[in-house]
Amino acid sequence: MKIARIFRAILRLILTLFGLILNPLTGFIFHLVYDKNARKVPPIQNEILLQSATRLAQRIRQREVKAVTVMEAFIDRVKTVNPIVNAVVANRFDEAIKEARAVDSLLDGGDLSEEYSENKAPWLGVPLSVKEAFALSGMPNSSGLLVRQGTLATSDASVVVSLKKAGVIPFIVTNTSELCMWYESANHLYGRTKNPYDTARIVGGSSGGEGCIIAAGGAVIGIGSDIGGSIRMPAFFCGIFGHRTSKGVVPNDGQFPSPTANDMDLLSTGPMCRYAEDLKPMLQIMAGNNARMLKLDQKVDLGSLKYYTMEDDGGSLLASNVDPQLKEAQIKAVIYIEQNFNLTVKKVKLHRFKYSLEMWSALMYSSGGTSFCEYMGNMEGVVNPFPELLKWLVGRSKHTLPAIGLGIGEKFDALLASTNEKFLKCLEELKTELKELLGEDGILLYPSHPLLAPYHNEPMLHPFNFSYTGLFNALGLPVTQCPLGLSSEGLPMGMQIICSMFNDHLSLALARELEHGLGGWTNPGHIA
Numbered sequence: 001m002k003i004a005r006i007f008r009a010i011l012r013l014i015l016t017l018f019g020l021i022l023n024p025l026t027g028f029i030f031h032l033v034y035d036k037n038a039r040k041v042p043p044i045q046n047e048i049l050l051q052s053a054t055r056l057a058q059r060i061r062q063r064e065v066k067a068v069t070v071m072e073a074f075i076d077r078v079k080t081v082n083p084i085v086n087a088v089v090a091n092r093f094d095e096a097i098k099e100a101r102a103v104d105s106l107l108d109g110g111d112l113s114e115e116y117s118e119n120k121a122p123w124l125g126v127p128l129s130v131k132e133a134f135a136l137s138g139m140p141n142s143s144g145l146l147v148r149q150g151t152l153a154t155s156d157a158s159v160v161v162s163l164k165k166a167g168v169i170p171f172i173v174t175n176t177s178e179l180c181m182w183y184e185s186a187n188h189l190y191g192r193t194k195n196p197y198d199t200a201r202i203v204g205g206s207s208g209g210e211g212c213i214i215a216a217g218g219a220v221i222g223i224g225s226d227i228g229g230s231i232r233m234p235a236f237f238c239g240i241f242g243h244r245t246s247k248g249v250v251p252n253d254g255q256f257p258s259p260t261a262n263d264m265d266l267l268s269t270g271p272m273c274r275y276a277e278d279l280k281p282m283l284q285i286m287a288g289n290n291a292r293m294l295k296l297d298q299k300v301d302l303g304s305l306k307y308y309t310m311e312d313d314g315g316s317l318l319a320s321n322v323d324p325q326l327k328e329a330q331i332k333a334v335i336y337i338e339q340n341f342n343l344t345v346k347k348v349k350l351h352r353f354k355y356s357l358e359m360w361s362a363l364m365y366s367s368g369g370t371s372f373c374e375y376m377g378n379m380e381g382v383v384n385p386f387p388e389l390l391k392w393l394v395g396r397s398k399h400t401l402p403a404i405g406l407g408i409g410e411k412f413d414a415l416l417a418s419t420n421e422k423f424l425k426c427l428e429e430l431k432t433e434l435k436e437l438l439g440e441d442g443i444l445l446y447p448s449h450p451l452l453a454p455y456h457n458e459p460m461l462h463p464f465n466f467s468y469t470g471l472f473n474a475l476g477l478p479v480t481q482c483p484l485g486l487s488s489e490g491l492p493m494g495m496q497i498i499c500s501m502f503n504d505h506l507s508l509a510l511a512r513e514l515e516h517g518l519g520g521w522t523n524p525g526h527i528a
Helices: 002-037 053-061 067-085 093-109 158-165 208-215 232-238 261-266 276-294 324-341 351-365 372-376 385-393 401-410 413-438 467-475 504-518
Strands: 088-091 127-131 169-174 221-226 241-244 268-273 306-309 442-447 479-486 492-498
Touching: 053 067, 053 093, 053 276, 067 088, 067 093, 067 127, 067 169, 067 208, 088 208, 093 169, 127 208, 158 169, 158 221, 158 276, 169 208, 208 221, 208 232, 208 268, 221 232, 221 241, 221 276, 232 241, 232 479, 232 492, 241 276, 241 467, 241 504, 261 351, 268 276, 276 504, 306 324, 306 413, 324 442, 324 479, 324 492, 324 504, 351 413, 351 467, 372 401, 385 401, 413 442, 413 467, 442 504, 467 492, 479 504, 492 504
Parallel strands: 127 169, 127 221, 306 442
Antiparallel strands: 088 169, 221 268, 241 268, 241 479, 442 492, 479 492
């Protein structure tokens, strides 16, 4: 235990010095390397692409627009933007067109069975994007692991089944980080995904391809999964909405890798979309019979809720300081809430938040699930990360550096056993504190990430910044990432909206209100 404490203290000192001395220099280097060829996606001109999935579903059913016309519009957009951003790694365009035509034939016939009624299939004909980690029959399912190249899903994940029954048509699958455990979506199988607002920047991970293609207008809704912020970070970096559902509500099966043992408690499957009005109906479908647990049909009086705000993690030396522009954006949201509902948003300082990384790590590494090195070996053996690091240094490894680093870190878990116990206790105390603070009618506003979208590879200099999202995986609480406009550099800003367990309806309602009042998603093609 003493060795672990000394190691942690030394690490904190090194990172602090690095931040004060080297970060400005490395930032300048990244600027020189990546900004020279930076681009943004072209403006969206087709009005079909600028409508919510809810609205498109209404228009298709009312025969104002054909399903095949909608599908063709999104396919054309993917073909336009994907050569720029590399978000889509496989498609089923031909099958999707056939399925859209079948929808049109059904609706034109007018005599629909109960299966295709508005009640059973509310989103009939709406295009759907799917994270490649989810099984979609006949499509790749590798999560960027090179040895799984050519592996095709033979069935659909549960959430895919539910959404198909609701009428959506899957047409693309999107990129992830290797094995979905890093916050930049890049791997040796599919390459690197680039931000539609600035291709020199990351899209986040692991659901980075989803966040990117939705923000770029190539999709309107998508499926993401989140074990440490893998929905919310891409949604933040790409300026869209993403929701981490209350623990245990939406089925997590049908993913690779699929967490085992207590790792599953950290994982949440949820919706990603451009428009806040799509969050609730999508979540209702994805949750199936469990949707009643979330009170999604309950009317929310936003003016009667309690609001709290916290602008940083309280002083962790392992995470970066929050960018001043992100603090200003959150303050702007606070002012809007206060003025719109004639109430006071209370500023809080929850001191245990500065141990966010430690609490998430303690829960992750004490879960007893499958090791990351086993996943690296495709469950057919255990990869030794130390030789892989040597191979990486000479360009011969099949794995990315973040994956190798995670594998190496895993080998030192035993040294932190007693320290993990301490932080698991800290986590339980924080759960109690938040339950008392939020109750059934409270909302906490908190940064989604401390930095604006970094340059490619830059996350390796700030590996612990995911702690801003990872904390809530450890807590199991529902969280909605809400976009808050663009920075002076033209990069998306946002914040997290947190509420107590099974009160997802509160954060979703506030996200929709803030979209109305502060603008929501911004078309990246229209940035000056």
